[in-house]
Amino acid sequence: MKITDDIRYIGVNDHQVDLFEGQYVVPNGMAYNSYAILDSKTAIMDTVDQHFTHEWLDNIHKIFGDKAPDYLIVQHMEPDHAANIGVFMNLYKTTTIVSSAKAFAMMQNFFGTEFEDRRIVVAEGDTLSLGKHTLAFVAAPMVHWPEVIVTYDTCDKVLFSADGFGKFGALDVQEDWACEARRYFIGIVGKYGAQVQALLKKAAGLDIQIICPLHGPILTENLGYYLNLYNIWSSYDVESEGIVIACTSVYGHTRAAVDQLVEKLKIKGAPKVVVHDLARTDMAEAVEDAFRYGKLILATTTYNAEIFPFMRTFIEHLTERNYQNRMIGLIENGSWAPCAARVMHDLFNRCKNIRFTDTTVHIKSALNAESSAQLESLADEMCQGYKNMQETTAVKNDLSALFNIGYGLYVITSKDENGRDNGLIVNTVAQLTNTPNRVAVTINKQNYSYHVIKQTGIMNLNCISQDAPFALFERFGFQSGRTVDKFAGMEICRSDNGLVFLTQHVNSFLSLKVENYIDLDTHGIFICSISESRVLSKVETMTYTYYQNNVKPKPQTEGKKGWVCKICGYIYEGDELPEDFVCPLCKHGASDFEPIK
Secondary structure, eight states, rough: OOSSSSSEOOOEEEEEEETTTTTEEEEOEEEEOEEOOSSSSOOOOEOOOOGGGOOOOHHHOOOOOOOOOSSSOOOOSSHHHHHHHHHHHOOOOTTTEEEEEHHHHHHHHHHHHOHHHEEEOOOOEEEEEEESSSEEEOOOSSSTTTOOEEEEETTEEEEOOOOTTTOOOOOOOOOOHHHHHHIIIIIIIGHHHHHHHHHHHTTTTSOOOOOEESSSOOOOHOOOOOOOHHHHHTTOOOEEEEEEEEESSSHHHHHHHHHHHHHHHHHHTOOOOEEETTTTOOOOHHHHHHHEEEEEEEEEEEEETEOOOHHHHHHHHHHTTTOEEEOOOHHHEOOSSSHHHHHHHHTTTEEEEEEEEEEEEEBBBBBBBEEEHHHHHHHHHHHHHHHSSSTTTTTTTGGGGGOOSSBOOOOEEETTSSEEEEEOOOOOOOEEEETTTEEEEEEEEEHHHHHHHHHOOOOOOOETTTTTOOHHHHHSSSSSSSTTTTTTTOOOOETTTSSSEEOOOOEEEEEEEEEEEEEETTTTEEEEEEEEEOOOSOOOOBBBBHHIIIISSOOOOTTOOOOEETTTTEEEEESSSSSTTTTTOOBBBGGGGEEEO
């Protein structure tokens, strides 16, 4: 397979494997990818699984004939990619192996040698010239082994991404990328979200046209789609709106309660309800869905003064993969000494940003009037936001949304005269009067949204809630809507005024119409009436202080001299900060910088 004029695919498809890594069902097999780069010097990128040695060597011979490649580049030492290093190096005795120091130590364990006489050890920032192709190496520790490197070809702008952007499934089978890539990521890489985030930040500075992973198809189009999904998955954010119900049932009474709850959730506006009977489902599929959707309901029986084994296994799969930023409801069943709810609750103690519903459903053997009423209450809690996202069920004049305005942080959404949606972060909003209700919004004139709102006279005020990740601030605060589609990859909902309102990480929104304007030189104050107001959740509004203390990453200032932006953490290195300096990330001026101490 030809990838570019100088890069060839030499990998293999595996339809013999039934369980990848001994636990993941792969009905459509696996691909073990390897690549050849042809230049003045030639290179092979990684090997393949031990069961396909001869097929892989045949692929190499078709390209190179009897000539030895100059380099074997090893990015990852897992045996599905590295099993044939020893065979290859014995066959091609003039080839030099290129890898990280940790990888060579692992080669000693696997093959009894570190190839000291013909190796090149590379680290972050090192390069290797093949002629017109220069390979730049980027350290990617714990994505998802400690020795991993990824490689960027500066000539063809190809990222060889190791296990990143991989998926289950052989290349000769057509299937949805996201489904099997999500299951692959959550199952295998999910624990290492912080490390993937670090790698994505490095990749953001590269001009990437093609991604060549070690599993799955070569990605050549719409790369923003794949990058956005990886950002969502690795930041443990919500990908899709919906509710997952994971249940176990011995004699059917708990399942009967779940079936009733499903109907209630659908009636109350849940956009998607997914049910997994944990004794019968593919556990990896259930785990994948729990990470995909924003809300989770766990229903199980008390069993041996504990919980049903399949439920414990499921929860342990979640917690060991850093499950977080989710809303959880609990249903327990017990005939004489129910304790399942307490046990399930305690199993999430080490997870971040888990919010349990106020309602817990307590079933004593079978549903009765009391536990049925609890089911109704649980459905109401789970669907509060969904109800107000739907056009037909929304309460559009809920002025309690005003109570969520404080010295907080907000996303202002608007639409320019060409119909392009925009959004930005603001922190200066105030309710002025209540008869009639008036709200003031202050916006910096340098922001594109200021220009748009001056033209159109309408905006939506989205109150950011405390569960919002830093990625939301990066999306809406650190880039300009004039040049970037800030809503790329997001599910869109619109209010009656035609503008976008956010459905995740906000507790309410208000549609505003500009009635008056006050010019403040660098800023403008828009005084607005309220045309619509909806409450989406009970999570508290994020204040500026909460953002500073709990959300914004701490800037890496150790060993650096200069100034740091108090808003986004950007570091300006230099003795003096120019008075007219504007932060290139968040666009705040010099007054929002402080000296590094």
